[in-house]
Each structure stands twice: as structure tokens, then as C-alpha cells.
Amino acid sequence: MTTDENSLQAAVPQDDLRLEKFLPYRLSVLSNRVSNAIAQAYGTRFELTIPAWRVMAILGRFPDLSAADLVEQTAMDKVAISRAVSSLFKNDYISRSEDPSDRRRQVLNLTELGREVYERIVPLAQQYENDLMSSLSPEERQQLDSIIEKLMDRAQAWADRGLID
Amino acid sequence: MTTDENSLQAAVPQDDLRLEKFLPYRLSVLSNRVSNAIAQAYGTRFELTIPAWRVMAILGRFPDLSAADLVEQTAMDKVAISRAVSSLFKNDYISRSEDPSDRRRQVLNLTELGREVYERIVPLAQQYENDLMSSLSPEERQQLDSIIEKLMDRAQAWADRGLID
């Protein structure tokens, strides 16, 4: 339509907003597509939601964490963790044991069963990631890594310092 | 911890999965941070949800669309569109008029009020996007654009052809 169809700088604000070029929108669509596909894979095979899978992924690497520790590691909130933990516990994927030095705190670990599942999911997850990554060149992967980091910091700054304006 | 801290290729599958390096996870965190910030900006100022804003963004550029047309343009589903449309209608941001040639179809347009709001939001949205983009160099913006496109295609392929395995 316009002559500068592929102008990438867009330093000059346009009157219209092209949703399909709007970064927040594109990130959302991409993330949803990816998450939905993966959620379905985990869900159908292991009755695992994404939050639950995240908890397992962390506990697989770091034993003896509490729910609060998980909050720190996952960017998920208390409630989501609490729900994920109790569903994992119900499925016998993790154990909760009381911390003797602080009786509010529960020490979490994968059970044997949990670890078996974990060890089957990790390659599956890696397969999805590799499949995604296989559409990119090594340079692009490197670029993506650093770009995400930068965007993440910037978006984090919004939350910290309050929004724009 | 390990010596290959910054190995980017990761062609060799590792035993552990580092959530903080796992692309689907990072995309999700990034997208949520961005969306939440923006949703709050729209929400507090104009009582607009993200789906509603998307509908307005499209109608601002393309008048006389139906709900089905919006589905095509937005990657949102029927129901989400329907709800966004009726809330926008309630707020007098859009008009619905019956298509004489097909009485099921409703032709949607921004009202005067809707267009005013639209014209105030567009710069706001662009401000957010520019702020995000300002953390990237021109080359990086270009790279991101093409990387997202590739990842999107790949993730779409999952949905089309069915999942991996």
C-alpha cells in the first residue's frame, strides 16, 4: 500500500498501527502458539500443566527448595506455585517434607516417579526447543538470545519504575 | 557451574534443562511482562482489555469488517472477538450495523468516540513499542523481525501438521 512497506526503523510515528507488526502483539501470538503446542504435549502424556512442568524442571536441578524459593526461580506467583505443587503432590511426582527449623516451610523434592517423568520430559522439551531453533542459523540463535535479554530488562524496568508516563 | 556456561549451539542434548535458557519459557515471561504492562495502561485509562484494543486497532485501519473478518486478522478466536465486540459496543466505541445482503453478518465500525479513543491509544501503544525497541540497535530490530517470522512459521507448522512425534 504505502511506499515504505518495509521501513524498519519507524522512528517517525505513523498514524495507523499495524497490529501484525506490533511487537507486543507478535510476541503474544508467538508465545501462545508455542505454549499451547507444548502444553498439549505435556498434558496428554503426563497430565502436567505448564506451571507444574516448570516446577518439576526446577526441582529436577535443585533439590530441597521451598515454594518461596520456586517463586524466586520461576517468575510465577505464590498462588500458581501453590497450586502446581499440590497437584504434583497429588500425582506423587513430588514430596513435601516439613522443615524442622521452620515449621511453616515445606521442603520439596521429586519422588522416584517424579524423577522418571522428569527424565522423560526433558528430552521432549528439548526436542521442541531444538525444532524451533532449527529454523534459525547459529548467528540468529545468538542474536535472539541477546535480544530477548535486552527486551526483558526493558520490560522489567516498566514494572519496577512504574509505567510510561 | 559447568565450563561451557555460554555454549549457544546446544546441539548436544544436556541432561538437565535450564528453564531460564529455555526458549518457550523465556518467550512466555517476556510476552507476559510486556502484555501486563500495556494492559494496565489501556485498562486504567480507557477501560479496554487487550482483545478489545486489538479489535479497535484493526477497525481503525479497516472499516466495515465483520466479526469473522476480525477473526482472520487477529489470530483471536470467535468467542474472544464476540466478547470484545459486545463490550466495545456497550462503551459506544464501535457501531454494529446489519449487512443487508446477509442478515447474520454485522458490519462493524468505530464510532466518533471510538475513533477519538483510537487516536489517543495509537501513540501510547507506539510509545511502548518504541521504548522496547530503543533497547535494540537498528540491526537488532531487523534481526528480531525476521527471527520472529521464522519462529512463528515453525510453531504454526506444529499446529497444522500435528505435534512432534
Place this chain on the structure above:
DNA sequence: CATAAGTGGTTACATTTGAAACCAATATTA
């Protein structure tokens, strides 16, 4: 032109999610 099949859009219901209130245990302060 009657019936079946398809399309545009909404409604109903179940599930997920988030915010705030909440309980129990621990840490702090007077």
C-alpha cells in the same frame, strides 16, 4: 422448493487465573 449442510455470531458451562484475605509459625521490638 424442501431438506440438508454450512456460516456468522452468541450463550452456557467448566476451567484457569489473579487479587486479596487469611491462618499458622517465626522474627522483632518494647
Place this chain on the structure above:
DNA sequence: TAATATTGGTTTCAAATGTAACCACTTATG
């Protein structure tokens, strides 16, 4: 050591979201 504040974690309630059923209308098929 009593009173208060803080922290770990769960529950409650309301809002957001997805799936499937659904109505109204239109198109295709006999």
C-alpha cells in the same frame, strides 16, 4: 515475654478464557 510485624503457604471469590452447544440465516443438493 507480651505485643507487633513479617513470612510461608493456602483458600476464597471474582474475572478471564476455552470448548462445545446453540440459534438464525444462507447456500447447496435432491
